[in-house]
Amino acid sequence: MKGESVGLVETKKYTYSGEIELESGKKFGPIDIAYETYGDLNDKRSNAILICHALSGDAHAAGWHEGDGKPGWWDDMIGPGKTFDTDKYFVICSNVLGSCKGTTGPASINPETGEPYGLDFPVVTVSDMVKVQKKLIDHLDIDQLLAVTGGSLGGMQALQWAVSYPDSVRFSIPIATAARSSPQQIAFNEVRRRAVMSDPKWNEGEYYGDEPPKDGLSLARMIGHITFLSDESMRQKFGRKLSDKEDYSFDFSTDFKVESYLHYKGGTFVERFDANSYLYITRAIDYFDLTNGGERSLREAFEDVKSKFLVIAISSDWLYPPYQSKEIVRALESNDIDAAYSEIKSSYGHDAFLLEPGQLNHIVRDFLSQVSVGDIQIDVPIIGKDTPIEKASEVMIESEFTHLPVSSEKGKLVGLITAWDIAKAVAEDLDSLKGAMTKEVVTASPDESIGSVTRKMRKHNISALPVTDEADKILGIVTSDIISQLVGRERPVPGAAGSEL
Template identity: 55%
Template sequence: MDARFGLDKHVTLPGDFALAGGAVLPELTIAYETYGRLNANASNAILICHALTGDQYVASTHPMTGKPGWWQRLVGANKPVDPEDYFIICANVLGGCMGSSGPASIDPRGGRPYAMAFPVITISDMVAAQARLLDHLGVARLAAVIGGSMGGMQALSWAVQYPDRVGKVVAIASAARHSAQNIAFHEVGRQAIMADPMWAGGDYAPDAPPAAGLAVARMAAHITYLSEEGLTEKFGRRLQDRAAVSFGFDADFQVESYLRHQGLSFVERFDANSYLYITRAMDYFDLANTHDGNLARAFAAARCRFCLVSFTSDWLYPTTESRRIVRALNAAGAPVSFVELESPFGHDAFLLDAPEMNRVISGFLSA
């Protein structure tokens, strides 16, 4: 395969992998894709970090759904992150379900899937796993780390955990901690999964997952990715394939049908236990926690330049969260650029057609 295009890879790194919670994995498997080539002095590597329901297929066809890469608007030929210029890496996060070590993985100590015996993980564990992958790939230092949503949390964590290994950080529609509201939404989703009888304490068969619970979890979460303006414009109160309401509980409204479709399609590509573990990792995320609650102190050792982007209609990670990070970076004396972009599409704006965001990122990377 031409090295300019996605290379689907797995690597199992032997030896204990210690986690923030005190547990230890006996080995670490990471599934990843690369695009482009590493240059002679290994200075052109960019790590793309995915969000909660994302994966390593950032710019190539997803093998399960057949859909294009989730960030092909940003990554690709003649895009801001061009494989002709950069060696681009995107790994499925620790705890994920697309090949990296997670609850569906086989525990080498017993030969059975971990299920709920998989240890609880954190965002910092995800980043440490990525660092192990980069060691394997011979990348000592990243030109940039880029991520949106949970990917932005990972990008910010890179600057804190490995300040000497990253030159630039781009965090989009993200935050330095998970809010009480976000934790609450995640708990609704987790309870929906665990209340499904098919969950069976996490020991369900791959061909008999808790589909109903996971679909409801996805439906609830998907609402938070949108905005009232966007939902009203796209659906309003329009009916779905009918002239009048049914006076029943079928999907009378288009928005109901849309959410049901989102839930059902999600079940086909995502593991319920992974959803539990990754949402928990996000809930535990608080960069200032180990620095006496002082976010500026968390960034004190940072050696990179930062670019933060938020969107006006994003109420999941609103602009106030980005401004909090900017203030902390200013207090830490770190160079930072920040822009709030107009968009009616809510949190998902960073995944949609966003030419202004592309221009901002392109300019930041080339500066």
């Protein structure tokens, strides 16, 4: 049913048995990667969307675990009929390297010692996290992701994916993030780390088996949570209301509701997160800088990027203010990269990307619906006009394509051969394609809208169109099953008047 949860899900684990080279130059492995998937991967493996979580998130982005009292952290966004519609998309969410939620981190067992890594775990970066995610995507046999998205640290991962693996991402949707951590962001992270490290029970990271540094981690979370909110949201939610009392206590106990709220947030956090992971992940955020410390401009950092971008900011976010998102858009546009900017109007502050599913739904759906043919075309075997029927049949069977473009010696489109054409040619004992192929071929251009292509398919009752450039050179093919799976049939594509796609 539309708008419902994906239901009961389980976290899976993939172990990458090799080593990766970290940004620090160190080699590290093997690595366990915790992940969840929702929806089905289509036959062409072209409908996968990677969801990247924020600092304290995990792989459980949607659905329910057996016995849980609440669903995954982005359940409002992922599921049948939701923004990331699992009737169309294959949605993946993995836990980041260095975390304590199933992927290898400082609390994991070091195979060389049989003890938790602790501070022997190497310092990692966002680039390292993305490198590990790429190993998972390779394991799932996905060559190219339809989209990568996430908020905060998740947005940094989305940006890093587009820069590190430009051929592997079609759309990038970074939310409430920056291209590099600012001095203020680094300062807040350092204060939070010092809160943890000042707790005597932290014990230089060697607390496993003993009582963890709950007081320090709780304080760190309290500090961090303040940055996630806005002055307006705190005023609306708490004002100067007192906590279970009618007057000031005139001591240092908890007087105000906002104090009680922060204590609650800190107390619940220590029950679900590892202190060392908190240190490592905040450090990774500090190190994030697509300009490599100023060695290159942000424009230069995006020079090789190929994906289309939707950059989303939050109006009241003072941790990652909108000017940082606009800086990303300007750098992308200076490279003639297709980049859209949108701003969520909210008083919730940085947390709005988790609390404003309605606005996000409208913004992201509209962006994903504006796909062009070039975004979804796929490679297809091309056969020459003199190819024997038997050989053409073999290519069609091996490739599992029912439509094959036929080219001239110079690579130009001269016809199209279908499975029906081949069957007819065999029945009529034809030797070559010339008498069997369709010579008057309906084609699509890479810049053409999906709505336009859909209307062509309906008008001519065909299910695949070769994609050609202005010189009739064959670029690929677009099929009706890919269109229906990636875009869907229940809403029109913006700009395609009369389309029911």
